[in-house]
Amino acid sequence: MAEKKELLTTNRKALTINLDxxxxxxxxxxxxxxxxxxxxxxxxxxxxxxxxxISAYDMTxxxxxxxxxxxxxxxxxxxxxxxxxxxLLIERLAEQRGERTAFFVFADTxxxxxxxxxxxxxxxxxxxxxxxxxxxxxxxxLHVRMWDKGAVQQQEALGxxxxxxxxxxxxxxxxxxxxxxxxxxxxGTARVEVDMIKFSGPAFAHLDNRLMSLYxxxxxxxxxxxxxxxxxxxxxxxxxxxxxxxxxxxxxxPVTHVNVDMLSCATAQFVQEPLVKGKDVMxxxxxxxxxxxxxxELDAQDFLSRVDVLGELGFTTMVSNYSxxxxxxxxxxxxxxxxxxVAMGIDNLLEIFNEKYYEHLEGGIxxxxxxxxxxxxxxxxxxxxQDAYERxxxxxxxxxxxxxxxxxxxxxxxxxxxxxxxxxxxxxxxHLLENHYIACITGFDPQILGIFSRxxxxxxxxGDETWETMVPVSVATAIKQRHLFGYGAGDAPAALxxxxxxxxxxxxxxx
Numbered sequence: 001m002a003e004k005k006e007l008l009t010t011n012r013k014a015l016t017i018n019l020d021x022x023x024x025x026x027x028x029x030x031x032x033x034x035x036x037x038x039x040x041x042x043x044x045x046x047x048x049x050x051x052x053x054i055s056a057y058d059m060t061x062x063x064x065x066x067x068x069x070x071x072x073x074x075x076x077x078x079x080x081x082x083x084x085x086x087x088l089l090i091e092r093l094a095e096q097r098g099e100r101t102a103f104f105v106f107a108d109t110x111x112x113x114x115x116x117x118x119x120x121x122x123x124x125x126x127x128x129x130x131x132x133x134x135x136x137x138x139x140x141x142l143h144v145r146m147w148d149k150g151a152v153q154q155q156e157a158l159g160x161x162x163x164x165x166x167x168x169x170x171x172x173x174x175x176x177x178x179x180x181x182x183x184x185x186x187x188g189t190a191r192v193e194v195d196m197i198k199f200s201g202p203a204f205a206h207l208d209n210r211l212m213s214l215y216x217x218x219x220x221x222x223x224x225x226x227x228x229x230x231x232x233x234x235x236x237x238x239x240x241x242x243x244x245x246x247x248x249x250x251x252x253x254p255v256t257h258v259n260v261d262m263l264s265c266a267t268a269q270f271v272q273e274p275l276v277k278g279k280d281v282m283x284x285x286x287x288x289x290x291x292x293x294x295x296x297e298l299d300a301q302d303f304l305s306r307v308d309v310l311g312e313l314g315f316t317t318m319v320s321n322y323s324x325x326x327x328x329x330x331x332x333x334x335x336x337x338x339x340x341x342v343a344m345g346i347d348n349l350l351e352i353f354n355e356k357y358y359e360h361l362e363g364g365i366x367x368x369x370x371x372x373x374x375x376x377x378x379x380x381x382x383x384x385x386q387d388a389y390e391r392x393x394x395x396x397x398x399x400x401x402x403x404x405x406x407x408x409x410x411x412x413x414x415x416x417x418x419x420x421x422x423x424x425x426x427x428x429x430x431h432l433l434e435n436h437y438i439a440c441i442t443g444f445d446p447q448i449l450g451i452f453s454r455x456x457x458x459x460x461x462x463g464d465e466t467w468e469t470m471v472p473v474s475v476a477t478a479i480k481q482r483h484l485f486g487y488g489a490g491d492a493p494a495a496l497x498x499x500x501x502x503x504x505x506x507x508x509x510x511x
Contacts, residue, residue, distance in 0.1 A: 010160045010186050013167040014043035022133065023170065024097070025104035026085045027053045030062065031073060031123060032110040032155045036162030051089065073111045075235065078124040078141060081107040086128050086137065103137070104129035106166055112146065112154040121146040121154050122237075125162055127169050131203050138201025140169055142183075143235050145193040153191070160187040161194075173203060180215040195222040196235040209233045210307055211300055217289055217321055218298065224320040224331060226284070229311040239316070240335035244276045246380075247284040247318070247328070248343040251291050252306045254485055255313065256456055256471050257448045258382075259285075263315075265441045266343035266380040275339040275376055285310050286318040286328070305484035312478045325352055326372035339376040343441070346384040346414050347392050353421045353429065365425070373437050381416035382441045385449045389414040413449075416440045461486055 008016075017023055018040060027037035027050065037053040040046045056062040062072065066084055069077045085105040093103070110123025126141035144161055146154040164183050172179040183194055194216055199207050213225040213233050226234040248263045267283055270276055292303055303319075310317045322328040325342060332340050351357070353365070361367045384392070416438050421429045432438045451470045459467035460479070468476040479487050 007185060008167070010039060010163050011043050013163050013185075014040045015045060017166060017170060018043055018045035018049045020170075021048060022100065022102045023049055023104060024051055024093075024101045025049070025106065025129070026051050026089055028081050028085050028105065028107040029053075029055055030057065030077075030081075030109045032108070032112045032151075032158050035155050035159030036106060036108065036125075036166075039159045039163045051093065052085075054085075073109050073123055075124055075141065075143075075238075077109045078107055078126050081105075081109065082126055082128045082139065099133055102130040102133050104166075104169075106162065108158070108162060110144075110158060112158070113149070113151040121148075123158065125158075125165060127166055129169055131173075136202050138203035139199070140165065141198050141200075142194050143196040143237075145195065146191065147193065148191055157187050157191045160185075161192050176207070176212060177215060177219075180212065180221065181219050184221060189220050193222050196225065196233060198233045208304065210304060214292075214298075214303060214319060217319055220321075223322060224318055226319075227307055227311070227317045229314045229316060231307070231311055234316070237335050240282055240332060242338065243280045243282045243336055244270070244338040244340070245282050245284065245332050245336060246270045246341040246343065247286050247332075249286045249288065249325075249328075249348065251453050252285060252287060252310055253302070253453050253457055254306070254309050254460075254471055254479060255285075255475055256451045256453055257445070258451045259453075260313065260472060261445050261448060262343050262345070262382040262441065265382070265443045266341060268443060269380060269439065269441065270339075270341040270378075273339060273341075273378070279338055283316070284318045285315045286320060288323050289319065289321050290323045292319070302485070305479075305482075308482065308484060309475045309478055312474050313472060324357060324368065326368045329372050329377050333375060337375065339378070341378050341380055343380045343382065345382045346389060346416075346419055349379065349381050349416065349419065349438075350392075350421065352379075353425055355422075355425075366428075369428070369432075373432070378436065379416075379438045380441050381419075381438060382444060383413040383415045383449065386412040386414055388450065389419075413446075457485060 027034065027040070029036060034053055034055050037050065040049060056065050059072065063069075066077065066080045069080065071077065082105055085107065086103070089103045089105065090098075093101070105128045106125075107127075108123055108125035110125070111119060111121060113119065113121050122143065122145045124141065124143055126139060128137045128139050130137050142165065144158070146157050148154045148157055161183065164185050164187075168179045168182045172182055180197075184192055197212055197216060198209050199212060210227050210231060210233065213227070216222045217225055224236060226236055226239055228234055246263075246267055248259065248266065250259050252259060263283065263285070267281075271281060287306060292298060307317050320328060320331070322331060329340050329342070355365050358365045358368045363370070416433065417440055429438075456467045456470045459470075471479075479485060
């Protein structure tokens, strides 16, 4: 029987830090009161921990201390706060107590619910700290959202979350899973969302920020995280704010010519939409947690391999808990009012029309479609060869034919125009098609329609070199050079056991 983990109270965490004689530093907080510092003062023994607390609420004072910033609740402002306060600590105290003290600065810049209401309650918080006296510091920066209705409750939640971050930095940094889980101790995910986290510095030299972000989704602290093509962790609101969004969902195990062609063709059509012309556009490749947990466990190396090959092609990657498409488009609506496009294959389109995925909704499939298609949402549907379509109908998997692709270059194609849905939903489908909520992808390459990721992966593992013809050249090169997806020799990190994945609602076996 697994040993039950003790859940420390917020007061106990603060007191533990206060009683650690080596830890000493500054609390700099803007926008929600000195909530984290208050926790430490109330816990007792704070004189052994707190060198200074500061709240520069007035913008003139804040600018005079930290310099001007285009936005006061931003990562840039948080970074300048950490820089400034840490430099002061070292300048004023290093000679006096640097040999016996591990210095830290905790900072946050936050906006809680305003008096008039209606604003987005969120903030940035971070800690810069030494693991031992005299060593170079390391940083942890995260972005939080507060979901309580009242400002007082949001302030309280912020104080708890900030204390959790400090305690985790000091005592859980060698246990990544426990670190992430502990960020919402005593407050819960219903009150606080952590949608971005980044670690840097010598204490985290061997830590992959993408994997830590994945843990945020896996453990329910947020529903989506994003990575740039270079592997940097992105904050969703910074990426999506006021932009038109086009997304393609897939397994990308590995990314194939079809995946790239689908998104390329959809993008060409999307940018020509009257509602998109002249707008900033964000194009995303998205993987669901259901897909990552399809084997019942989270394979860290497999996940990183997928992100690596997508980055090799210059794509921004998103990982989400949104197995239903209507939840995915609703998520984008948190950040933008511009048009949203979703690129998908025939198999995914048919799964969207599978009513079993909406039994939990009072309004069933109509409610899901009402949520998905409101406010300018459009599906761009990639065709499927008829032979693959027929196998999908009989097996649930659009598996490849044994015959070469060129034989089927002129075969009948199943498109959004001639696909058949359940009889009693045909009028609904016709309505969506005729009113341009669903569109056929055009300009595709018919020679590649028989390529499927699972077939590429099988050939790769069997040593069949033909897999290289089914993926972009840069992807093949990356797979071979880095031994991704089990190619050649190479030790992969041990899989991380988790509960078996539930059925992916509205998500077909991705190609």
